[in-house]
Amino acid sequence: MKETKEYTLYNDTVMDHFLNPRNMGDVQEADGVGEVGAAACGDIMKISLKIRDGKIEDARFKTFGCGSAIASSSMATELIKGRTLEEAKNFSNQEVVDALGGLPPVKIHCSVLAEEALKAAIEDYEAKQAKVPVVA
Amino acid sequence: MDKRSVYLDHQTTTPVLEEALQAMLPYFREVYGSPSSLHRFGLQVREGLKEARQKIAALINAESEEDLIFTSGGTESSNLAIKGFADANHRKGNHIVVSAIEHPSVMNSIEYLTKHGFEVSSVPVNAIGQINPEDVRAAITDKTILVCVHLVNHDIGTIQPVKEIGKITAEKGIALYCDALAAAGWMPIDVRDLGVQLLSFSPHRFYGPKGIGVLYRNRKARVTSHIHGGVQEGGRRAGTENVPAIIGAGVAAEVAIKEMSQRVEHVAMLQKRLYDGLWKHIKYIKLNGPVPGPLRICNTLNLSTEFIEGEGQLLLLDYQGIAVASGSSCVSKSLKVSHVLSAIQLDHALAQGNIIMSLGKDNTVEDVDYVIETFPKIVDKLRNMSPMWKEFEEGVIDSVIAPTGRGKSFTQHAADISGKPAH
Numbered sequence: 135m136k137e138t139k140e141y142t143l144y145n146d147t148v149m150d151h152f153l154n155p156r157n158m159g160d161v162q163e164a165d166g167v168g169e170v171g172a173a174a175c176g177d178i179m180k181i182s183l184k185i186r187d188g189k190i191e192d193a194r195f196k197t198f199g200c201g202s203a204i205a206s207s208s209m210a211t212e213l214i215k216g217r218t219l220e221e222a223k224n225f226s227n228q229e230v231v232d233a234l235g236g237l238p239p240v241k242i243h244c245s246v247l248a249e250e251a252l253k254a255a256i257e258d259y260e261a262k263q264a265k266v267p268v269v270a
Numbered sequence: 271m272d273k274r275s276v277y278l279d280h281q282t283t284t285p286v287l288e289e290a291l292q293a294m295l296p297y298f299r300e301v302y303g304s305p306s307s308l309h310r311f312g313l314q315v316r317e318g319l320k321e322a323r324q325k326i327a328a329l330i331n332a333e334s335e336e337d338l339i340f341t342s343g344g345t346e347s348s349n350l351a352i353k354g355f356a357d358a359n360h361r362k363g364n365h366i367v368v369s370a371i372e373h374p375s376v377m378n379s380i381e382y383l384t385k386h387g388f389e390v391s392s393v394p395v396n397a398i399g400q401i402n403p404e405d406v407r408a409a410i411t412d413k414t415i416l417v418c419v420h421l422v423n424h425d426i427g428t429i430q431p432v433k434e435i436g437k438i439t440a441e442k443g444i445a446l447y448c449d450a451l452a453a454a455g456w457m458p459i460d461v462r463d464l465g466v467q468l469l470s471f472s473p474h475r476f477y478g479p480k481g482i483g484v485l486y487r488n489r490k491a492r493v494t495s496h497i498h499g500g501v502q503e504g505g506r507r508a509g510t511e512n513v514p515a516i517i518g519a520g521v522a523a524e525v526a527i528k529e530m531s532q533r534v535e536h537v538a539m540l541q542k543r544l545y546d547g548l549w550k551h552i553k554y555i556k557l558n559g560p561v562p563g564p565l566r567i568c569n570t571l572n573l574s575t576e577f578i579e580g581e582g583q584l585l586l587l588d589y590q591g592i593a594v595a596s597g598s599s600c601v602s603k604s605l606k607v608s609h610v611l612s613a614i615q616l617d618h619a620l621a622q623g624n625i626i627m628s629l630g631k632d633n634t635v636e637d638v639d640y641v642i643e644t645f646p647k648i649v650d651k652l653r654n655m656s657p658m659w660k661e662f663e664e665g666v667i668d669s670v671i672a673p674t675g676r677g678k679s680f681t682q683h684a685a686d687i688s689g690k691p692a693h
């Protein structure tokens with residue numbers, strides 16, 4: 135086939151994050167871990183966080199899901215690194231969609247998965263904090 | 271260096287044969303009359319169409335070329351077969367028997383009929399996607415007018431016992447419609463031997479052009495037209511014929527007959543090589559449908575790789591120049607796993623990792639070896655990225671393909687973390 139143009143399912147940014155995902159893996163001795171599933175398609179995303187002084191120092195992901203889910207988790211972890219917990223709690227999937235330059239309508243829920251995994255990881259962190267006995 | 275380009279989606283569509291294209295070209299600008307016209311322009315086209323019709327009739331051993339109706343494609347052919355037959359015969363009964371794993375054009379045509387007073391019995395299939403003829407017999411009632419079963423499954427490649435089902439429908443005096451979309455051109459078809467009254471297929475699946483479908487209709491089976499207009503196709507399908515496409519389809523049928531045995535032999539050899547190679551190099555991989563051999567069409571493999579999802583595999587394969595399909599929910603526009611995979615009760619975790627590779631006559635041993643070399647790396651890459659793989663290694667979840675007895679099922683795990691069961 136004579137190809138003058140590369141035809142890809144997603145735009146260049148999404149393809150780049152899918153093919154070369156950033157922050158893939160697990161944070162060692164993570165402070166918070168969130169694993170969530172998408173009811174829509176049955177996929178799973180896991181985000182682990184390292185938190186220092188109320189800030190997200192490191193974020194990593196693992197994803198069982200489509201190309202846009204992988205790209206969304208890659209982008210989400212990029213975006214939230216360095217943010218405070220308060221900022222991260224307000225994180226919305228729209229930010230991921232915008233940073234990726236858009237996703238097909240049927241794939242928006244994949245970015246929601248990234249938001250949910252992040253929030254689950256923060257909740258996990260806060261639950262663990264609450265359990266730490268306060269030394270009087 | 272140019273990337274190797276390997277097309278492994280021949281069950282979706284194929285390129286047009288050079289011979290077919292050359293035969294079509296004059297019909298765009300030189301022999302452009304309408305076959306309905308009475309002048310020499312029309313008469314010349316009429317003759318070309320008759321020849322094409324004969325060639326296509328020969329592909330399925332139809333009694334006469336007059337038994338063929340040309341439509342716009344396989345989908346229209348199924349629609350006409352089912353709705354047209356139901357319409358023409360509704361006085362005899364309102365019950366239809368259909369297998370659970372038919373093509374969407376069959377499923378959705380029948381679903382439409384259920385909104386107009388018809389009742390349907392769906393016949394299940396076994397784990398490799400086979401219909402049991404006795405289940406068809408058991409589903410037939412005194413209201414049944416039509417049985418719909420396909421010859422080869424479009425997803426998992428299972429060859430169905432249509433001839434046995436044909437004996438049952440003949441015994442009961444009921445019409446049998448067979449969708450031969452995934453079979454035509456890839457295995458010999460004989461409508462008389464099968465005992466079908468209606469059979470449809472689409473030439474673009476065997477190197478003919480798109481935009482043309484065929485419906486064989488035995489004289490005993492009445493169908494009512496659904497496209498109204500002039501008296502083309504014996505009054506069963508109005509509209510000026512897509513002449514160039516029909517001419518191309520005729521050549522594709524002629525070549526398919528001539529090259530059938532070598533085509534099948536070559537493609538079956540590649541299928542076996544691909545199957546052996548992938549299974550040797552990839553762990554936790556499952557074949558859906560029968561093993562390569564007499565129960566499976568020669569050109570396709572439908573597989574599931576565990577712990578990863580299908581769209582990612584498809585995209586990475588495409589990036590390496592290999593074009594495949596997938597029945598994973600992430601790939602479908604409706605976010606639903608293919609109904610065929612559900613019907614064979616494939617575990618959700620495996621349905622998600624679904625990939626369909628379908629070979630063609632122009633694929634080579636080198637193509638197949640390239641896939642065998644490339645695909646395992648892609649599976650590894652995605653498994654590394656997947657939380658399920660590590661959780662499996664840690665014993666949190668278990669494998670469906672090769673259970674270790676440690677950990678819970680993927681489905682249970684997915685339900686636990688999403689709050690809703692995976693579908």
Ligand code: FES
Nearest residue numbers: 175199203244600
């Ligand atoms: S994660 Fe399933 S569609 Fe994106």
